[in-house]
Structure formats: C-alpha cells, structure tokens
Amino acid sequence: MIRPHQERPIYLGSPGEEISIQDLQTIKHRFKSLNQLRQQRVQDFLQPRQQAFLDLLPLLFHCNFPMLPGFISSSTPAGIPEYHPGVQAINAAKQLAKNFSYTRVASHVYPIEGIFLMGSVGSIAFSKTSDMDIWLCHQSNLSSDAIEELQKKATAIENWAASLALEVHFFLMDSRQFVLGQNTPISSESSGQTQHYLLLEEFYRTAIYIAGKSPAWWVVPPHEEGNYTRYIKHLIDNLFIPEHELIDFGGFDAVPAEEFTSATLWHLYKALHSPHKSLLKLLLMECYASEYPQTEWLCQDIKKAVYQGGYMMVDLDPYLLIYQKVEKYLQNAHSHGRLALARQCFYLKVMGASDNTMDSQTRGVREKYMQSIAKIWNWPISAIDNLKYQRLWNIKKATAEHAVIVQQLTHCYRMIMGFAKDHVAQNQENTDDLKLIGRKLHSFLEKRPGKIEIITTRSEVHSKENILSIVENHLPGGDGWGVYLGNVLMANATDFEPIQKCRFLIEILCWLVVNRLYYKQLQLQFSSHSLKMPNEELHSTLAQINLFLTQNFNYDPPLETYRILKAQLNSLVIINMGMSDDDGLCVMSERSDALSYGMSRQCFVQSVDRISLSSWGEITTSQGEGIEGLFNCFTDIINNTKKPLSSSCLKFVCHTPARAKEIILRVEAVFDVLIKLFTKPHHNRSPRYILPGGTSFYVFQMSNKTLSYKELATKKMLLSELASPREWFSAVHFDQVVLENTPIQLIYSLNRPQVIQLFYYENKGDTGVYIVDEKGSLYTQQHSKTNSNHLLKQYSIFLESLLRRNLFETFLAIEYYEVKKNSTGVFSYSPVQLRAASSCQQLSLRITGEDTHNGIIYSVYCNEKEFSSLDYGNQVFYAAYQYILQFRNGKINYPIHITDIDLPLSAFRIDRPEKLQVIHYLNYKQKIEDKFNI
Template sequence: MAEAVSLKDGIGRQDLRTVRRRFLGLHRERLRVIARELTPNQRAFVDLLPLLFHINHPTLPGFAGSDTPIGIPDYTPTQAVLRLARKLSRSFEYKKRARRRFYIQALYLMGSIGSIAHTSGSDFDIWLCHDPELDSTERELLRLKARKLEAWGKELNLEVHFFIMEVDAFRNGKLDALSHESSGTTQPHLLLEEFYRTGVLLAGRYPVWWMVPPEEEGNYTQYVEMLFHKRFIDPLDCLDFGSLESIPVEEFLGAAHWQLFKGIESPYKTILKLFLTEAYARDYPDIRWLCQETKRAIYDGDFDLRKLDPYVLMYQRVEQYLQGRNEKDRLELARRCLYFKSEQTLSQDQPQLRDDWKREVLEVLTRGWGWRRGELVNLDSRQNWKIDQVMDERNSLVRELSYSYRLLTDFAREYASTDAIDPEELSLLGRKLYTALEKRPGKIDSINPGITRNLYEERVSLHYTRTRGDQYAWFLYLGEVNESAARVTSPLKTAACLSEILAWCHLNRLINLNTIITLYPKENPIRQEELFAILGTLNNLYPPHETHPVPMAQLKQPPRALSCTLFLNTGIDPMAHLAKVGKQLTTERSDPLSFGSAHSSLVETIEQLITTSWGETLVTYHQGTRGLLESLCLYLRMGLQGDVGQHPASATAHCFNSVRGGSTARRVEKLFNDVMHCFSESGTGLNSRYLQQIEDDFYLIHYQNDKFSYFPITGDQEVLDILSEPQRSFRPTTIDSLSLASTPLPCILRHNRAGAIQVFYSTQKGQTELYILDEHGALFHQQMQEADEHYLLVQQQRFLKGMLLLRSLSLPSDQPSHRYLLDAPEFYHLSRNRNGDYVAEPRTPPRHRLPDSYMELRLISEGLDLNQSPHLLVCGDREFSSLEYGPELYSTVAQHLLDQRIGHKAYPIYLTSLEISGIGSEESATTIQLLKFKKRLEGRLNQALIKLKP
C-alpha cells in the first residue's frame, strides 16, 4: 500500500500529481485486465481507437472524410500502435503535426469492462468527448465516424456503442435523447456516479473529479474553482463532468423506469443495479456513493484492483443493504446475479492459470455465502435448464424487478418536489414496460429473458380437450403425456386456439421442426400435416434467433401492426361440413365467401396473429362471418395507427385443411389487403366505405367515431338505399371485386371522384336505368321507361346545370361561386364488354337547345316538404299553385301537359328545374336530396298521368 496523501495543511501540486498518477496507474491496470479478456483483433480495436480519432486516414477503419474533427490532446501513438495501423493499411504512414486545436477532448471506456462482470459478450460503452464549438456538420461527421467504428467492432464480435458528448452540456443537464442505449434525462447523477466508478481513460483529458478530495465532495464546485484559480491544475488538462453534491429525488423514479426497461433483456445485471439504487435511496439525502469509496482508497494509497472492482463494490453495498432489511431471498438473488454476470463455472475444474483473479475472487465470495457444490452444479448448468425451471426463475426475476421498481417509485413520489425528468421519457419507458411485462389473453409473453440459451424440447404433447365452460381448448404438456397421465399432470400452457400455443412455443424457442409433437385424443381434428404446415409458416414469419429491439421512436406512437397472419379453418374442412348438412356444392359460383348454390361462406374460424411496432405478438380467435369482419376491423385499426405516411403491413392468410383451402386463403388475403388499401393514404382514406358480400348479405365497413366497424345490409335494394344516403363531405365507396358483379354499381363507383356530379345510364328491355353520383359520393338511382338518349342527356344536363347555377347565385358574397359554374356534370353510357363486365363510356351531351315545342316544367318552393310549404308548378307560361288547386294540383298539371302533347301521348313527365329558397346555404339540401325530391315529385305527376289514360 502506498503512502496516503496528507491533506492536513491543504493540498499542493505534488499531492495532486500523486493523485493523478495513482488514478492513471489504476486505469492502466484495468486496461491490462481488459486486454486479457479480448482476442488479438479485439485488443487491436481498443489500442487503435485513440489513433483513429487523432488522425484522418482514408485507408484506416472509420474514415468519414478529411473534414472530420480529429486530434486528442497529449496523445502520441506508441510504436506498437503504429505497427497495428500498418497491418491494416500498408500505405499508412504517421506524420506528427503540431496542432493548434484538438477537437477530441477525451475517450473513455465505461461499464462492466475490466471488472469481474466483464465477459466475452460485454458491451463496449465509449464516451467520446468533443470540443463544444463544433458545428452541426462537424458533429454529424463525428457521429458518422463513430457509426463506422461500431460496424468495425461488430465484425470483431464486439458490441460497441459510442456516446458523443459535450461535457459542458452534460454537466448542465443537456443529455442525449432517450434510446435503447441512452437513459436520456432519467438518471444523470446515477450515470455520472457509475462513470466515476467504472470509467477507464483511453486517451485525452482526465476528469477533474479525481482532484477533489473525498472530504470536499460536498463543496465540489467551489473546490474546483479554487484549483483553477490558484493554477494548481490547468483547465486544459482536465474535464469537468460535474459533481454528486445533490441529486433530485425524481431521479430515483427515472432510474426505476430505466433499470426495469434494461432488466427486460438483462435481468441479472439490472437487479444488482436496482438494489444499489435502493441502497442509495435509503441513505438519501446523505448518500454514500461507491465512487467516493474508490476515490478514498486511491487517496489512501490502497488501489488493489480486486478490492476496487466496481461489481464487487456494488455487490458488497447491496449485501449490506439487504442484510439490514433482513431480506434473505433477495440477497440470494443478488448473489446469483453476480455469479451469473461473471460467467464463472466454479463446479468445473479449470486449468490453473497464472492470474485467474476473477475465479479466485468468486471462490472466496461463494465460500463466504455457504454455497455447496450441489448448488454450484445447478447454477453452472443454467444453459441446460428446461422450461419449468426457467419459468420459475423468470417469475422470480420479474417479481423482484417489479418489487424494486415499486419501492423506488413510492420513495420518489413521497419526496418529489420538482420535475427533473422529461415526462415524455417516463411515458415511453412505461409503455415499454407495459408491453414486456403485462400479461393479457392472447398476448405471447416471453419466458426466457436471457436466462438460458437452449429451451428446445425433444418431445411435447398437445391435447384438445373440453373445458369446464363447455368450450374446447388446447393444453401443452412436456414429454409424452397420454390422456390418463394428463388427468394428474398440470399443463405448461393452455390456449383457445392452436396457432396461439404453437406461436408461444416457437417464439420462446421451446419447439422446432425436429420436435416430436404428439396429438391427443386420437380423433383430434388436427392432422400432423396441418400442424407442421402451421409450424413452418411460423418459422418463416419469425425466423429463429432473429430479434429486433424496439426503437424508442416507435413507442411515441400507438402500436401499429407490422404483420398480420391469418390461419383459417384450423382442424375444419368446410366442404365436408356443407356436404354433411346436404347443401348443394356443384355450381359455377366459386367465391369462397359466397360459395355454391347455397351461397355459403367457406370461412368458419380465423386465428389472427398480429405483431406490433411495440414488439408484441397478439393472437385472437374468431368464428363465422361476424368473426371474419371483426378480425378485419382489428387489422384496419392496428394497421393504420401511428405516423402518417407509414405503409400499412400486408396480411397473409393460410388454410391447410380443405381441397379449397388455397383459394379460400387467397380470397381472404385479397379481401384484407384490398380493404386496407381502400382506407389507407394510398387509397381513398379514412372517409371511405367498403362494401362486401358474404353469403347472401352485404356488409358496409366504415370508419366512424374514431373506430372501424361494419353493419349488415340485406338485399340489392337496401344497398341502393344505403348508397343514396346524403353525405356532408365526400365519402367514396369501394365495392369488393367479387360482389355485385352482375350490376353496374362497381363500375360506377370506380369512377367516383370528389366534387363531380356524374350521370350514368343504360337502356335495355324497354327501360332506362339512370344513376347519378353527387359531389359527395352519394348514389341516386331511377328506373324509367325507355328514353331517347338525346332527350335524356339534354334533360339531365339542363336540370343539373340549373341546380348548380342556382346554388352558385345563392352563395354568400365571400365564397367562390365560379366552381359551381365550371364543374359541369359528366355523362357516361353503361354497356357490357365481351366478358360481361360493365364499362362506362364518356358521352358529351348535345349542344343544341331543346325544340321550341318542348314544354318546360319547373317547381318553385320554399322547402322540400310540399305538405308544409306552398309551391308552384310552372308549365311554360302557365302557373299552378298548391294554394289554388290543393290535392288536385298534380292531376291538373298532368292533364295540362297531356293536352299540350301531339297525339295526347302519355309518356313520362320529367321536371326541368327546381327553384327552392336557400339552396346555396350550408344547411340546405344536398344534391342527392334534391334528386330524390325530384324523383318523388315526378312519381306523383306520373301516377296522376296514368289515371288520366283512356
């Protein structure tokens, strides 16, 4: 042990040099320990890092351009480092240049690196401190260089994370945004304490914290100012990351969130840190920081690496804390966490190494804990633990993580007085915890958070059994468990549908394509071929050992579907069922949703798997037509949530149990994707409607009151009634490609566009069918006697133009009226092509006027309710008033028109124009309402005309 630094008469320059030399010596020793844990190529990575940030050379790793900021103060590469560089690049030649400015202030390693917890899989967290004067372009180049070096590290099996830091900003609380690796504003003081305790200086300026004696920690800021003012140390030689003088109590709340978030993936490391945070919270506000113990030892000249190992110090403090609370089970868990984190296997004899210090430290600790060989053998076989033991351990870990989280959050909320943490960050972490830990029906929960590498079972049994509620469910057992054994054995997992239990097994890596799966009972509806077809689909959908962390940015939005997979009719052959109940199947009607002469749906059950942007996999089970539509609405809701502009996930459907399974799956898959396209931005948007036929009924899917829903429609006439309902804004309707194919409706609605009035007509069998789409997408239909095309077009054009003109003249002066004058109605003639499909051919109405003998018929009224509003029917120059003629008005007008016609022919009467007060106001009738009104009025006149016929 070296002599302690004496501070009785105040610190002097010689004392400061001694302290600095001791810290640097400790860091050199830690770097030697780190080097022993690395492969030669990995050691080269660490040794070369300072050189790569000191110079820019195009043939060395990480080169991001000649303008990338470089230069580390007081750094000169050794000959060994230069030899490593020349191995990577034969053209490399180091030229020492005098620099006026160094843009890279320091490089530090921090975390478990070099400690007893350092393993081959440990992350390399590197703090890259830069000149605060760098502009945005220079910072981006530095980030690019860091990303390139992270990629190089990955090639060497190193997981490297650079944290680009501006020290002054860090000290003032301006931190990196929350991410999978950065804790954001949630725990800056606790992060700083860990940095002071674990950080290893690679190159550059040292932390001025080294130079503040332990007893001066409470007076840190003033002491540093004194050191600078009296020129004991040069500010250009060090960096001031800040002090631990005070910590906001809210930080314990943030730390609880952050550590629990990290604990989802690395529970053993996290539990130790959470327990340490609890110990700090117990001492609040007079916290005994571990980094101060390290500093005290260095000032006292006692810098034994084993005693100052960051993880050993952390465990010892946790042990004191938990023993003080008499929490023996939690203490045992803390010991397991340290043991597993070290990745030592003390039950196995190892070749005696010259300096196997980690093993020696663990042996001393475990002897003190009273661990016997049997316990060590069990712990060392962790990678071979099977599912039951893993689930017990997982439940224990989650229980302790949750308990510690509650302790810290209760403490913080009791004492909190200011808002030191970004509430959005807490919200994001809360969402992540919710998705990872919350259990709910249909959600595939993870049972192996880094406990073991291999859970695969050679054999499992699946039982399809009636439950107490008279429903059927699937029960999973490990090994070969027959029906009699199942009565006395607890199942490992139960689920309502097969795909849920298989997805749970697959995603938790419990079974693979080689696992023997036995099905019970023998009359089980599932065939082995279907079972393995579903497993193969899951294997393609979720490749084994492929995991993707959820970016924090995705948690800012509601969870949206990243994939949607449908398994149809699992264990059911609908064709066999239909034949059994005597339904006729021999027909040309092949639509699986309205199949055969009985118009039956071939979709009986739907098992829907949705993977979300929050990292969840959800399974829902649906039955029949209602279930199909509910699963469709769920897919729409989850597929169209989140950022505007996101491309919705496509749905895939699978059906393995019927001769028509493939066509049924393709039909449902197309339906789901067509509907999704309809409501997406690339289609016609959320204001759309989608009409679908299933069996003999129609269903209209729409978005209303912030949700997707559907309602049934019975028969073609009700379809027309629904489509003709007035709309106050444009609502286009899409008709499914196989629905209403024998009618012109799909063709008509494909032409629909906002703001246009479109007229469609066809004539056959002595009748004319007239369809008009108004500017909001409502559809008017009228059937009439066969009409001459010339007069039909002229009449409709005259009526619609008159209505638009009247509407434009009635608009307030501050609203543009020219739109109604310019948007002339469009006309289309409907006919069928060789395939029998309807096509719409544009028509241009005749330009010449109606003949002088043509009798105009106008209605003048104050409103659409003719029973309440006085009105006039004007035939040429003659006026007929409802006040004068009363109930005889229509027969009188019909008689007058009949008298004017040559030969007194009783062909239908049509209105030429409507003149209704207030037609241009927002509250006035829509075009579809006026057309319906015109149709009703014409109906009254034509009924009166029929009665006048001889």
C-alpha cells in the same frame, strides 16, 4: 512475490488546515497502483494476441507512425502528458512495424489529456463477450477539424481491435464540457445527459487509468466530497498541486434527483431483454434513491480504502461493490426473495450464462471466487449448486423466473415513480428520454387479451424440449388452450400443469415461436375436440409464423420509435386453421367466388386467425369467424396500420385442401381493392365498395377517416342502399359478381358528381329506367307496355323543370343513355339525344306546397287549373285525378306523369337545402304517381 500490506492512512486537511504535497503525490501513486492491478487483471484475461491492444493503446495516441494501427496523417492530434512508452509497448509496436523506433520529443503541447478504460472491463464480470468503453480525453481548444481527425483515428483503432476479436468503443471527451453536462458520452449502458452524475460515479468506480493526467477527484479527500469544487480550487490556487497535472471531470456537489429516475428507467428498459445483466444495477439505483439526498456512492468506498491505506488488502472489484451494497440493503429490508434474485444475477454476471464465455482455468478461478463470496455473506449451502444448473434451464424454469423478474421490474418502476413524485419537479427539462422509456416499459409489461408475452429469460433456455403437447381445455370461463411438457392429451390434461394457457390456438402457436421453443425437430402432440390439425399443417403453420416474425419483427425497437404514436406494421392472417376437413368444399359450380360460392352462396372462409406487429415491439393476436371475421380483420388493418399502406404489409396463409390457393387469391384481390379505394387520395371523398359474402352483400365505406362496413342481407336491401340519399357524392365500385345480371354495374362505371344520368333499357316491351343523380343515388323504375319515347320525354320534362328552377347549389348537367344487352348477356350503352319537349304538350301536372302550422298545404296544377288542400283536404289528389280523366278518349286508364314538383324541404323529410338532391324529387314523383295510377 510481495504480499500486500496495510499502508499508513493519509489525511488531507480542509482549507485552512495543513496539506502535505508529498501526501498528495502519494495518493496519486496509490490510485495508479490500484489501476495497474486492474489493468493486469484485464491483460491476464485476454488472449496473447489481444494483449498487444492494451500495450499499444497509449502509444498509438502519443505519436503518429504510418505503419501502426490507426494512422490517419502526421498532423492528427497526438501526445499524452506524463507518458513514456515502456519496453512492452515498444516491442508490441515493432511486432507490427519492423522499422518503428521511438524518439522522445520535448513538447509542452499535449492534445490528448488522458486515456481511461471504464465499465465492466476492470471487474470480475469481464468476459469474452464484454466490450471495452474507452474515454479518450482531449484538450478543450482543439479545432473541429482536429477533433474529426482524432475521431477517424479512434474509429480505425476500433476496427483494428475488432480484428483481434475485441469490441472497443472510443468516446472523445472534453472534460470542461463534461463538467458542464454538455459532452456526456452515450453508450449502450447509459442514456447520456440524463445520467451525467451516475455515469461519473460509474467512471470513478470502474475506470482504469491508462495514461495522461490524473483525475482531480483522486486528490479530494473523502470528508471533502461534498465540497469538491471549492477544494480543487483551494489546492490549485495555493500551489499544492499544479493544475496541468490534473484532469477534472467534476464531483458530486449537487446531484439532481431526476438522475435516479432516469437511470432506473433506463436500466428497466435494458432489463426487458437482458434482465440478469440489469437487475443488480436496478437494485443499486434503488439503494441510491433510498439514501437521497445523502447518497453514499460506491466510488467513495474505493477512495476511503485508498486514503486509509488498505486498498490492496480488500477486494475493491467494481461489480462486487455493487453486490455488497445491494446485499446489505435487501438484508436490512428483509427482502429475501429479491435477495435470492440479486445473488443469482451476481453469479450469472461473474460466471457467465454459458460455458463458452471463458476457458476452464478462468472458470475454475471464478468458481472459487464465488465460493468465497457465498461463505462471507452466509449464502444457503445449496445456493451455488443450484445456480450452477442455470445453463440447464428448461422453459418451465424460464417462465417461472420470468414471472419473478417481471414482478421485480414492476416493483422498481413503482418505486422510482414514487421517488420522482416526491423529489423531481414536474417541469424538469431533459425528460424526453424518460417519456420514451416509460412508453416502452408500459408497452412491454402491459398485459391484455391476445397480446403475446415475450419472456425476458427466453435466451436462458439452454435445455430445449423434445416433446410438447398442445391441448384444448374446457375452462370455467370457456374453452381455451394449453402447452404442456411431454405427451399430454385432453383426457389426462387436468393431471398436469400447463406452461402456458391462452384463449385461442393462434396465441399458443405464436407464443411458442416468439419465445424460441419451436424448432423443426420438435415433436408436437395436438389434442382438440373442435379442430383437426394434422402434424404437417401444424408444423407448416409454425414455420410460417417463424418466417413472418423473422422477416418483420424487431424485438427491441430503438427508443426513437416511441416518439410516434403506436401503429400496426405487419399482419399474418391464417385462414381456416385446423379446419382441414374439406366436406362441402369440393362442390363444383360456375359461380366460383370463394366468398360466395355456387347456387347456395357458400363462403369458404370459416375462421380467421391474425398475428399483428406494432411499431412499439408488440405482438398481438385476434380471432374471427366467417366472412365478418375476415372483414373485421381488413378494416382493422386499414384503419390502424402505418401509412402508406401496401399489400406487402399483409401475408395470408391457408391450408384448406383443394381450395387454399383459390381462397388466398380471392382475399388478396379484395384487400388490394380496399387499399386502392381507401388508403390513397381520391377526388371522391367517400367511395363505396360492394361485394358479396355468403348469401349477403357488404358495403365498405370510409367515414371520419375510419373504414367500416355493413351487411345487406338481400338484393332488395342492396338496391335500397343504392337509392338512399347521400351527404355528398359517393362513387360505387362493385365486385364483379354483384348485380351481375343487371346494367347497374355498367351505369355506375359512368357515374360522375354533379351529373344526372338517365339510362333506359327495353326488354320484351317493358322499359327499365335507371337514374343516377348528382350524388350517386340510384332511382329505378320498371314500366310495362309503354311507349319508350313518350316515357323518356316525360322524365326529361320533369328533370329539366327541376334544373330550370335552380334548386341546387351548383349547376347540374343531364345525360341520357340507351342500354342494350347482346346475345352473351353483356350490357353496353350509347348516348342519346332527346328532342326538346313540345310546347303544346297534352298535359302539365305540377305539384306545389307550402309549410303551415297545420302541415303542408298542397296545390296541384293541371294545365294551370288549381286543386288545393284548402278546398279538397285529403282528397286533393283524387280531385286532380278525376279532372285528368276528362282529357282522355273514352276515359282510357293509362299512366299519369308528373311534370314538376315544387315542395318545401319538410315534404322530403330534410332540414337543410344542402341535403336536397334529385333522388328526393324522383322518389316523391313515384309516390304520387302510384296514387294516380292505381
């Protein structure tokens, strides 16, 4: 074995100084030797059958052979300059295609300019779970059809690699476009154009040269790094090196500050779900940003070692270089806590989070490697031993670690925002991704009541707890809940520290499921003074939450999701959780409504616990009590859930003995009605839905695109609501048990805008009159011992006189109906035709008025005889009444009916004509008639 040795330093002169062509070739050779060493490390890590992939990789793109992987057609672009397959490649090809033979074809056209592996594949951090990113560089002048063919071939080779248990990703590269920032490959580790230069630095630091042209960056000496473009031009123009030997990806002449912002935010984004994998890169970005604008790139350390000749004697592992730079930076900053976290991240990256990522031999080698690193960098003696137990973490350790990581992420976020404020112009383009990532970070890191914290380290919990206790606590700010390790009761809970505290039980249960602590075999101890929750109900509830999240929740939504404003997607509602005591719920009654049951109108919904999922990957919980808790839940879902809304967005769970199914069916039916009425287009802009809840009634209505409800405590208040004037027509939809012994539901089933409908119902000599006006307002009046024909004629005269004077903006129609009730109590209706009023009617009673600065001056016309306030003052109505009595035989006292009203708007307490409706006249008519008929 040849021992590595120090080679002579090479100095390539600046323009105008001496440059040795031989030294240029030596530099290329040194870089290729370093790359061969890295490639061999990769091969040593791979299984024998996987090693054929790297052996064959350049050959597959150098020629098109039908029996080899990736063959598309004989015309697929193929051919790599400076490539000659070795014995291993040819033998590997013959293993797959027995009749394969390689014949060198002289050609001056090579569509494939180079093949490079990049990323962690060439570092000590490479593992079985690592993927391989491959830059497949092609000529700039390839046609779109040729590029499409090449992409098909690359995809086919990816599939072949997958059959070898390798995850491979090809990125087709046009180096000229890349230099211009037009063809930046987007991988799982970068966000594309916003990280052009940082991706380029990672490429130069981690790339493994497989075949093709040499990167031009190799032949630019370290002292000319800031003069990259001019130096390459100098070499080519002066024939120091042929242009066709180089592939140029560019240099670091002028790296924009916004790249550091972009890369930091991107790694923050990745750290939310893989913190240890991303934290070292986050710290590297912080190092780079702290050095800006004189950034000392890690790839330059490799280049310096190659030019100085010691590249084979020092460890230039790409991942180790990151750690070393971060270690120095944190030591200089005296950030001991962050340094310990950086060491942990490096250890986990090298050793893996579990034993199944590498074989025992590899693990042994890497353990020795970590011991050497710990010695070189003077780690605490116990550091390695402590890190070995990472795979034995329990939830207590994971939550503590999560707190540290969130603190670090927040620190990095504030740092890079400060950097951006100082160095990045506010009008920079390509900030779209940054805005989306910023939304993602804020959404994930923001803490607020009811929001479930997703532990970033939950996947690191390899030691599952067997017993957990859920305990209700008395807290200074009110009662709350805690989760404890082992068996803990309310009586001794103060002696232990909970691993999680929440305001409500639903938060605790959701937190357990979200952070993967719940499993079927978990033993749970439940201790509470306010709730009774049998073990069966507790596990069933947790299982329902787990199923709900599994089916509906995306822990890592794509960035594009954050382009649209946040909206709720799905909700799980648990009714009466922990209220398994069925006292008072077993009474039987013909009135079987679960929301207003029996003669006492009992509501079976006692508590409402809800879990909601948002489009931004948030999980929130809320808790409510009784019927209003349920209705608050409904309105919030309809107002804030992404449209179109359907009943599938809401799932109900209830464990109330004997009543669960009944309760769920009832609340589902109500929610279905709300969706039908308030989430779909209707000709009627403002329908109302009325249903009972306990002893009250509740009215749902949309206003300014927001659904709300109000409580009406009595039937009288409900009728008053129906009678109130409306701004526009409002159809009314009744739940089946509202006003069920009246014809009002039947009446409203016929209600239409711009139509006045009069219904009369005769019952034992009394006549009930129901009028629904053109906007849906209800007028009711009971008349005792009256002639119904005469009564209807009086109403008809009054209504038609209003319409004749054209008081309203649009033409209104009048319809008349008779209502009857059969022996079973069912109401029906039939239209009636009223005969025109006689011209020689006995009495015409018309009330008019006009506004003055002293108020309204009334005039009452009785058969054209005028009684005015100017003459009678406040007694004007009494004077008219005395006059009317003269026309009655024996001065019999029977009802007086007003035939017309013509008053100013102020009499009805309104200020605009468009507010005027028939209900105003009917109410005023009744008010005056009550004065006459006392």
